[in-house]
Amino acid sequence: MGVRNELSGSVSGPSVQAGTVYGGIHLGSPRDARTPWQLPPAVRLTDRVRELAALDGCRDLAARHGYPALATVSGLGGVGKTVLALSWLRRLRADFPDGQLYADLGARSPGGVPADPGEVLARFLRALGVPPRQIPPATDERTGLYRSMTADRQLVVLLDDAASAAQARLLLPGGANVAVVTSRTRLPGLSVDGCYPLHLEPLDTDAAVELLAITLADDRVRGQLDDARALVELCAGLPLAVRVAGARLAARPRRPITTMVRALTDEHERLEALAIEGDRGVRAALDLSYDGLPPDAARLYRLVALHPGPDITCEVAAAALGTAGDGLDEAARLLDVLHDAHLLTDAGEERSRFHDLVRLHALAKAEAVDMEPVREAAVRRVYDHYLASATRAEEILDPHHRSLPRGYGPGPAVVKDFAEDGGDPGDAALTWLERELLNLMAVLRDARRTGHATVTWQLADAMWSLFMRRKHYEEWRAAHAEGAEAARELGDTAAECRMLTSGAMGELDTGRHDRALEMFERADRLFEHEGDALGHARTLNYRGLALQGLGRLNEAAELFARAAEELPRCGDARAGGLARFNLAEVALAERRFEAGSTDAEAARRTLQRADDPYNAARAARLLGRLQLGLGRLDGAEEWLGEALTGLRGVSDFETARTLEALAELAERRGLMESAHDHYREALALYETLGLPAMVATVRARLGGGDNGSGE
Template identity: 60%
Template sequence: MRGHEHTNNDLSGTVHGFVVQARNVDGGIHVSGAAPREEVPPPWQLPPSVRITDRTDELRTLEAHRCRAAEGGHSTLAAVSGLGGVGKTAVALAWLHALRPDFPGGQLYADLGAQAPGGPVDPGEVVGRFLRALGVPTGQVPPTLGERVALYRSLTADRRLVVLLDDAATAAQVRPLLPAGRCVTAVTSRRRMSGLSLDGGHVLHLEPLSTEAAVELLDATLADGRVAAQPEEARALVLLCAGLPLAVRIAGARLAARPRQGITAMVRALSEEHERLRALAIEGDHDVRAALDLSYQSLPTTAARLYRLLGLHPGREFGAPVAHALLGGDAVEALDALHDANLLVDIAGSSGGERYRFHDLVRLHAAARAAQEESGEERAAALLRIGHHYLANTRRAEEIIEPGRSLPAPDPEPEPGVREDLGPVGGQTGPEAALDWLERELPNLMAVIRLARPMGAPELAWGLTDALWPLFPRRKLYGEWRESHEEGLLAAEEAGNEEAVCRMLTSGALGKLATGDHAEGLAMFERASASFLARGDALGHARTLNYRGLAHRRLGRLDRAAELFARAATGLPACGDLRAGALARFNLADVALAEERYEDAVVNAEAARLALEAAGDTYNAARAAGLTGRACVGLGRLARAESELSAALSALQAEGAGFEAAHVLGALARLSERRGQPQQARRYYSRALSLYASAGRSRSAEADEARARLGALEPAETEPGAPDAEAPGAAGPEDVRDGGDAGP
């Protein structure tokens, strides 16, 4: 209090959270900490169950295996194998759905695509999806498979959940996706996954249904008394289906659509078809194919054509808008007809919206029918309609995520097509929803990119790759980033579109920097730079100065990096790009700090911060403030250093930028060391290391430095008056755009 000569300022007892100890206080005090993490609901991703018949023994076996594993304190792993159409997924779903009351941690599902047109799914992609489903923010998903798996195992160690890995190709594909703790994992595959026995797995091979069970399934499908009235004919029919549930259901669906037809007619027709396909049998699938041919022949004309055209779809699943793009206004009735005939599976429950897929045998049959009944020109036109549909909607999503980013016009322009639902958020379509749509459709988009050049449409490959740009750095999809840009570059070169070539080079090279391929990235930037210069594109060339500087900086060539950044800091504003010019000033400050030219670092960082704030770039402005703070620590201006670093930390917390927040915490730790507060420094270093680990960067140079400095500090009593250094829980890996422009 003012006017008193002595003031007591004692604190005793146990204190949690922030503490302010002060003598005289004027004005308001505002103390803020990290916002509590929003509780993420458990994921419930399993597709709906379907009716199964006569699988009691198999389900009992699976459950007995689970109980034995639980008694031993182990996780449960079961591999269910069998012919296509034998009901592997149905059995696994029946088992796992029944476990829901005992496994409140959620359900994870992934189709591993052993039979997919584009080949098996990369396990790194799947574990990334699992991490996001378990509540890991997109920015915190680690970049490498090993780091993703480590985080996945950590998150599942104390969580009771079930996982279904459907249609696996190999045991090696499955192993990175196995959770830790006392979770339950079911794997389905056409192969007997004996290799998983080494991981404690129980291998269960499904045989086709007994005749009695198949008749029961047929009766349940018809539900009209015909099976009871014609028992011998029903037995003959299911024998022709070889006891495969898929074949029985397809045959039953055809009969259900003809309530006046006797089973005898179906037996006769299927017998004839069965003989025709016997020579073409592969692993017993002739029984399904015979049923498919009969069901196909009974489809309405429009439904049959949609069936054929959807057989050409390059990905495993698709939304209703794709059917509309192929068939127009008749698509709704045609989809219903395919669904009623058991030829199309509705999977809306797993991802929202109207979404469908074929069983792999059905897809092969539809594609074969397309090859027989559609001309080469008609098939090519259908593929182009699919490609243009995806391109138009991907460009829409890109505009939502990065509004105003210029996109070169493909030649020819994509058809307007049918608008996909990109995810309404609060009545409007938001960036996160658009990103979710892009990631959900990514297998289809990648399939189109791979097919584009062979089918004579290179503009689809580079156009889709360019429009996909915002997805790759934000969701850390490095494998697809690399593959799409390699194919996109070849396509742009084939099309002779030099502007597209430069975009593929620059955005592809940014991916190289993100994955540590700095020399290769630099070569790509230099090629783009030469092209921009030759075409008289001053802005494009100026941007590559900044990019090339980043590559040289990461290669340790500081002098060359500084030269390029200086040229970019002058050239970019002259071309009208003030924000990119400010980022070049930031990069100059970063080099100066690395060379311990602290005054130069402060001057350039402060100039960058002011320009970035004016441009509305709060994230990079906060990074610039943090850089100023680090330089002030080097200069011994400790009061200003604390002010700059504290402001930067608060702003980066708000942005959820954990990697950069960890940088700032490291600087605050060094500031504490300068002030003779080793215990405070230890807390800051510990928090920084936690954020580096959460961001998947625990082995970065910055994390190694923090770890070394922490190890060098002797534990000590808390210094008088030293506040506790609580860091935010949010974390996110380094933005690929750090110090660079947002895209090519």
């Protein structure tokens, strides 16, 4: 049952592994210096002159007093809250050059669970350039850092579809910035934060008629004004309903408006006893629009609404329809039909979204039209699309990571093509994983809820490449916790051990060594219960890493020594070499340079034989450090030169560490200009990786010429 997780051979991008792990894991997530422009595309705003003036007044007053301009926009579903907020915030772009932040807080999300403020804060902080390692674990600490980082910036924030004042409050920026919160309900609790409350009413008849005329883009409104007024009144002045009804008429340029008026009147009578207040006009318009769809587009409308995530891509549509292979073109065509009918909105980057009322309508249609097995099969195909695509990304980025089998439902899965644009497949795979993170997490959670627990843990496993490279710690922790629960429900011990060990790597990476140790020990007990000698031997190494992080070096060294002895006997010589590497690192920390050199040299030989040039180069760097400690400068130069050759272009972090050692070697020889060159190059790499502690250390050495010989 041993859980393998090794890397060797050709790998796209920086490489790490977790099943067989070395100490001091660091796969740097470079600081993103780009300005975030996260606001989604906006549709044309009709009227709302009074509301825009009120928002301008709110901003002017805040600017005069030097505090943030905060506003809440409340109103019925479909009344245009988000459109108003987007239109106003986009007008402010020139005055707020430091960017735009956006979050859908999911009060009416597909899964019924509003967004966690801590996860949203982590996304905002990453967008503002905070390296994932420096994002605090506690939500209140994240809020403090977020407000500190926004205090001196000029940016706008849109918090869309808030569930409560408490949820939104944590996400309000600091400084003289602008934030708008939209919600179906008024949020009086935000008044204590200085939020200006703006309640959005439906459009008056004249403004709604203007919107209808814009949607039709012909002369029918001018020639049939009374019918147009009757139509928008049946739509209750809700822009969403007017656009949907208008799109239906626009597709039939010879049809008089009165035809739609009669149809909507009939729909109103049918819905009168069923409709929620304020939604009746939208539902009536949606029913008519749905009835006018071609059968294949209507089927997509119903089935794609079952997707648990917020965004819809062409591949998701094809999966919902069950059209693998050449079905992408057909899926794209049908998505266009739904867009033309105003049943989907453009989310940017070739992605679509449902308005929450439209999604509810589509789900109701699916339940009424499609038998339960049909709906379940569509959902499973969407799950399989994400699992198969994430697995393909994993194969490109970390080809030796997967060791446990992955299974898909009946029929071929729709798999994302990462070579379609002719670029680097590794870059495309990582970009896809990053872009799909919210969808992946939604699918992972939904799969367990719907009885597909295997998909849950397998998808968490397939997301390893993203977590190690982009350090989404919140999602890393949540995915593996969900995966471990799913594996326990299935009674799948191998999968549970995989979730525990991979999840614990994230805890190690964030410095939560006690939590990591607890998870590794739980996995070890399972391995021993199953009689899995290899799994047990590997957890010796893992537990040693956690103890090393806790400063319990003697205990760590004992476990590393046992792992170095047991792993080769179990058939994993490479993992044994990594355990020897870890043992040498403990020796370096304790200034036992001779013993450490013996272990590091043994580790290097083993890793070379195992065709692991990356870790062999790391062992050479460690040997150079140890030789420097012994005062053997020529030997140190030889090993550090070998390390630099093997690490440059593979790992910026390890390259920087090697350059630091070369700088110290040059200082020992009195070659100060060479030392400064090495320090400056290391400094640039640490700055790119966003590691302030390392940056501060190197800057101090550049200024003071520190001749240290340890790490």
